[in-house]
Amino acid sequence: TQGFAEVIAAEGEDAKERGVAIWMDCRVNSTVFARAAAEVCAANGIRVRIFESLRPTPELSFAVRYYGCQAGINVTASHNPKEYNGYKIYWADGAQLPPQHAAAIAARLEKIDIFTGVKRVDFDEAMKRGMISLLGEETDKMFMANVMAMVNDRTSVAQVADTFKVVFTPFHGCGWKLVPEALRGLGVKKLYCVEQQMVLDGTFPTVESPNPENPEGFYLAIELADKVGADFILGTDPDSDRVGIMVRGADGKFFPVTGNQTGVLLLDYLIGAMRRSGKMPEKPYFLKTIVTTEMARRVAESNGVACCDTFTGFKFMAEKKNELESSGEGHVIMSYEESYGYMLGDYVRDKDAVTASLLLTEMTAWYAAQGMTLCDALQALYEKYGWYGEKTHNLVMPGLDGLEKMAALMQSLRSAPPAEIAGVAVAVRKDYQDGSSVDCKTGKAGKMELAGSNVLRFELADASKVDQNALEHMKGVLGAVPQSGDRFQVVIGGGVATVYENIMHLPEMANAGAASASGEGQKSNADVKAEARSKARGKVAWLDSFFEYLADSFRPILGVLLGASIIIALVNLLISLNVIPNDEASAGWVFVKAIWKGVFYFLPIMVAYNAAKKLKVDPWLGGAIMAILMTPQFTSLMDAKTTTCVENAALGTKSCTANIFGIPMALSDYSGNVFVPLLMAAVLALVYHGLKKIIPES
Numbered sequence: 113t114q115g116f117a118e119v120i121a122a123e124g125e126d127a128k129e130r131g132v133a134i135w136m137d138c139r140v141n142s143t144v145f146a147r148a149a150a151e152v153c154a155a156n157g158i159r160v161r162i163f164e165s166l167r168p169t170p171e172l173s174f175a176v177r178y179y180g181c182q183a184g185i186n187v188t189a190s191h192n193p194k195e196y197n198g199y200k201i202y203w204a205d206g207a208q209l210p211p212q213h214a215a216a217i218a219a220r221l222e223k224i225d226i227f228t229g230v231k232r233v234d235f236d237e238a239m240k241r242g243m244i245s246l247l248g249e250e251t252d253k254m255f256m257a258n259v260m261a262m263v264n265d266r267t268s269v270a271q272v273a274d275t276f277k278v279v280f281t282p283f284h285g286c287g288w289k290l291v292p293e294a295l296r297g298l299g300v301k302k303l304y305c306v307e308q309q310m311v312l313d314g315t316f317p318t319v320e321s322p323n324p325e326n327p328e329g330f331y332l333a334i335e336l337a338d339k340v341g342a343d344f345i346l347g348t349d350p351d352s353d354r355v356g357i358m359v360r361g362a363d364g365k366f367f368p369v370t371g372n373q374t375g376v377l378l379l380d381y382l383i384g385a386m387r388r389s390g391k392m393p394e395k396p397y398f399l400k401t402i403v404t405t406e407m408a409r410r411v412a413e414s415n416g417v418a419c420c421d422t423f424t425g426f427k428f429m430a431e432k433k434n435e436l437e438s439s440g441e442g443h444v445i446m447s448y449e450e451s452y453g454y455m456l457g458d459y460v461r462d463k464d465a466v467t468a469s470l471l472l473t474e475m476t477a478w479y480a481a482q483g484m485t486l487c488d489a490l491q492a493l494y495e496k497y498g499w500y501g502e503k504t505h506n507l508v509m510p511g512l513d514g515l516e517k518m519a520a521l522m523q524s525l526r527s528a529p530p531a532e533i534a535g536v537a538v539a540v541r542k543d544y545q546d547g548s549s550v551d552c553k554t555g556k557a558g559k560m561e562l563a564g565s566n567v568l569r570f571e572l573a574d575a576s577k578v579d580q581n582a583l584e585h586m587k588g589v590l591g592a593v594p595q596s597g598d599r600f601q602v603v604i605g606g607g608v609a610t611v612y613e614n615i616m617h618l619p620e621m622a623n624a625g626a627a628s629a630s631g632e633g634q635k636s637n638a639d640v641k642a643e644a645r646s647k648a649r650g651k652v653a654w655l656d657s658f659f660e661y662l663a664d665s666f667r668p669i670l671g672v673l674l675g676a677s678i679i680i681a682l683v684n685l686l687i688s689l690n691v692i693p694n695d696e697a698s699a700g701w702v703f704v705k706a707i708w709k710g711v712f713y714f715l716p717i718m719v720a721y722n723a724a725k726k727l728k729v730d731p732w733l734g735g736a737i738m739a740i741l742m743t744p745q746f747t748s749l750m751d752a753k754t755t756t757c758v759e760n761a762a763l764g765t766k767s768c769t770a771n772i773f774g775i776p777m778a779l780s781d782y783s784g785n786v787f788v789p790l791l792m793a794a795v796l797a798l799v800y801h802g803l804k805k806i807i808p809e810s
Contacts (some may be wrong), residue, residue, distance in 0.1 A: 139314035172458050207427050280305050360487065396445050
């Protein structure tokens with residue numbers, strides 16, 4: 113603290129007057145250490161604002177900015193084990209200390225005599241002199257006012273409030289008060305807090321590690337969720353700057369959503385929610401670190417939001433946010449890294465579990481209002497943006513020997529970089545130490561925007577995209593249209609049925625669509641369609657089914673109809689060019705006319721066949737019923753003595769009513785008619801399936 117105080121004092125008297133905000137978490141002796149830091153700062157003539165008791169880390173970042181402090185001190189070891197405590201320092205923008213100031217402190221520490229070089233004044237005496245003041249409820253209110261202003265959609269929360277259940281645990285830490293306050297302010301009625309872990313205790317007695325990245329710590333939350341029937345669990349780390357979530361999967365069991373997955377879900381939701389609520393800035397930006405999933409970039413850029421990379425750490429994200437917004441280049445709507453940290457809003461410059469918990473809960477409620485869980489939502493994002501995986505592997509190399517081994521390992525990777533990894537060729541090699549990027553295939557070197565961090569990145573060839581040009585030049589392909597998630601829609605026109613049949617006859621497809629012994633076989637075409645329809649939220653289900661009924665009734669006969677139409681067009685063209693005479697009495701003309709007219713004459717039978725098949729009725733039954741109505745014997749009923757007919761001169765049609773055993777029956781010329789077979793098939797389906805329930809199929 114003495115070294116930091118000297119750096120602050122070096123900024124001038126104004127900096128000393130603006131002072132420092134000091135905060136502490138729940139760890140052993142955190143309050144003692146925080147008061148000691150306050151005493152040292154006060155002794156160096158620096159005004160101190162210290163929180164009366166523990167608070168979430170983001171509130172310190174807020175306080176530094178809100179009160180215009182020159183700096184901030186945070187006594188915490190974040191999510192580390194109980195044996196640890198630590199010390200984070202912030203600068204005037206509310207972000208953790210930038211490298212130049214950190215280097216200045218390190219230089220001063222080397223010159224300070226630890227026995228005589230530290231200035232200190234009694235805490236109570238400094239308060240009497242006005243050098244130390246306490247922060248409390250007033251700061252909480254201002255911070256929470258900013259947090260609650262981030263809400264985008266209270267309507268969806270209210271819509272599901274009576275059934276939507278949330279379980280929360282602060283892991284004995286600082287989120288115990290403000291996170292529940294935020295969720296209740298959002299409108300969550302059924303909030304269940306894990307009582308054993310709502311107790312503030314720096315020894316974290318109920319968990320081995322208070323880190324929300326470790327799913328083992330959620331065991332009490334899962335027990336409570338199973339008891340109350342909740343599908344969503346929130347957990348914040350001891351200083352409440354990180355948040356982890358667990359959701360119930362399709363198998364009914366809870367699984368952890370990784371930091372990357374959580375960030376992608378929240379980013380996609382925020383973009384939509386901010387646009388729906390009119391909060392989206394004119395030039396939106398999203399920030400991620402170089403080790404955060406590239407799926408986040410895909411989500412941002414697919415929705416018109418610019419994406420920038422930074423080095424790992426929110427001090428770099430805060431620096432980039434300040435740069436973009438001060439220059440007017442853009443406005444950052446969200447920043448996150450894969451280690452469960454999310455920076456939101458403009459009032460903090462650090463990861464913020466209070467605001468993140470609020471928006472994650474709003475997001476989950478919104479999906480619940482759409483009839484979806486977060487498990488469903490995550491799968492939907494993969495289908496929309498493409499499939500991404502992640503795996504972190506830690507190599508532990510302790511001690512001085514470990515440092516030497518790490519340095520030697522990095523040096524070997526630079527001097528003799530691998531040409532392939534696990535049998536897959538390396539396509540691009542990036543070195544963030546000097547900012548170089550090398551295309552391994554061509555050897556061409558380039559420069560990246562980021563440099564100065566000892567990080568190596570190897571991008572593999574199996575992540576390459578489809579060669580659109582080669583695809584479009586394949587035989588039978590009419591075109592390839594880019595879709596979301598690095599996918600292409602391949603247009604093959606009338607060859608669809610042939611290609612489908614060829615695929616289904618491949619040896620690998622022998623069991624496609626057949627359920628396995630365990631009932632987990634591949635899905636049928638109908639199952640896939642049904643599943644896709646069930647996820648098409650925002651649509652009227654019956655209307656969706658109706659149009660699909662129409663489409664599937666006509667799609668198989670489009671080729672026949674198109675052929676007949678081409679004949680009509682071709683004949684008319686030849687007549688207009690005087691190539692053939694317009695002589696309807698000639699045998700040739702009658703022959704050509706019979707070809708296309710025959711197609712439309714029997715159109716009702718073809719439609720009836722397809723419509724019945726779509727409704728899972730014997731298609732030959734549907735076609736036969738329509739064929740019967742068109743037989744000469746049936747149509748001759750129109751000429752019976754007891755039949756009455758009415759002619760429509762405008763339409764050129766005749767409708768008749770025959771008396772069949774005392775029952776009137778309408779008669780018509782059904783050739784070319786499509787509505788009658790569609791209606792007939794619908795009624796037939798009701799009768800057919802009704803009879804199957806009464807009469808055993810055997």
